[in-house]
Amino acid sequence: MNEPQPVLIVGATSAIARATAAEFARRGHALFLTARDAAELGRIAADLRLRYGQPVETEAFDLADTEGHASLLQRVEASVGPLYGVVLASGSLGNAERTREDEGEAARLLHINFTAPALLLNRIARELESRAEGFIVGIGSVAGDRGRQSNYVYGSAKGGLALYLQGLRNRLNSCGVQVLTVKPGFVDTAMTYGLPGLFLVASPQSVGRNIATAVDKKRDTLYTPWFWRWIMLIIRSIPERVFKRLSL
Numbered sequence: 001m002n003e004p005q006p007v008l009i010v011g012a013t014s015a016i017a018r019a020t021a022a023e024f025a026r027r028g029h030a031l032f033l034t035a036r037d038a039a040e041l042g043r044i045a046a047d048l049r050l051r052y053g054q055p056v057e058t059e060a061f062d063l064a065d066t067e068g069h070a071s072l073l074q075r076v077e078a079s080v081g082p083l084y085g086v087v088l089a090s091g092s093l094g095n096a097e098r099t100r101e102d103e104g105e106a107a108r109l110l111h112i113n114f115t116a117p118a119l120l121l122n123r124i125a126r127e128l129e130s131r132a133e134g135f136i137v138g139i140g141s142v143a144g145d146r147g148r149q150s151n152y153v154y155g156s157a158k159g160g161l162a163l164y165l166q167g168l169r170n171r172l173n174s175c176g177v178q179v180l181t182v183k184p185g186f187v188d189t190a191m192t193y194g195l196p197g198l199f200l201v202a203s204p205q206s207v208g209r210n211i212a213t214a215v216d217k218k219r220d221t222l223y224t225p226w227f228w229r230w231i232m233l234i235i236r237s238i239p240e241r242v243f244k245r246l247s248l
């Protein structure tokens with residue numbers, strides 16, 4: 001029998017990540033889960049092991065610690081074997097009001113939503129490229145498709161991540177490594193809990209299913225739910241001279 005192909009889930013305590021992890025466990029992958037909350041990681045891993053009977057390892061790790069990325073990946077390999085895939089689900093919405101006054105909050109959001117993910121994926125890309133197989137999933141956001149006054153620091157980091165993933169896809173295409181950019185709309189998770197003005201809110205389970213299916217189908221970009229592709233097409237096509245006057 002073949003060894004299960006290991007998948008690293010970063011930001012594994014997120015509801016979207018948890019649903020996606022379940023889909024990969026169902027498909028027979030071994031999992032390595034990481035986020036900062038060790039107790040929650042332990043609970044999620046126990047549940048996944050019980051339901052799907054696959055190896056599930058965990059480590060509490062702060063992704064912002066970019067100097068620790070290399071040793072984290074060594075521990076992942078020692079624990080579950082050479083990576084086949086990664087799902088980068090970590091992120092922080094932060095406080096958009098605060099980013100206007102507080103450069104520390106702005107720097108934190110840019111680091112955790114763009115710099116730290118890009119640096120981790122840089123390392124993983126080299127590994128997968130050398131083996132010429134596997135997949136990289138990066139969770140961006142529809143907020144990265146156009147800058148809006150209500151959340152442009154978070155949005156610009158997600159937009160930067162999407163551009164990074166696009167370049168990585170272009171580079172890794174020839175060696176057969178899939179790079180999938182996921183752009184969720186509003187999803188019912190801890191990140192959006194209690195936020196005003198949400199509409200068309202999706203369940204994390206449906207988003208997780210859509211992500212795993214997009215990996216199965218070797219897709220490049222996934223708007224989830226699907227109708228956000230068309231909503232964002234309309235939003236992107238509004239001329240800037242009109243858009244800049246809107247209160248969005």
Ligand SMILES: NC(=O)c1ccc[n+]([C@@H]2O[C@H](COP(=O)([O-])OP(=O)(O)OC[C@H]3O[C@@H](n4cnc5c(N)ncnc54)[C@H](OP(=O)(O)O)[C@@H]3O)[C@@H](O)[C@H]2O)c1
Binds near residue numbers: 037089187189191
């Ligand atoms: N919910 C939405 O409507 C929505 C829409 C578009 C995009 N997204 C994106 O979808 C992804 C999942 O979000 P979610 O809605 O499920 O939100 P969430 O529940 O807040 O999950 C965020 C995840 O990021 C992890 N994380 C945050 N800072 C970290 C750090 N410094 N080091 C390591 N892990 C860190 C958190 O784990 P710990 O706190 O345990 O570290 C958690 O697992 C995010 O990238 C988010 O930007 C969400």
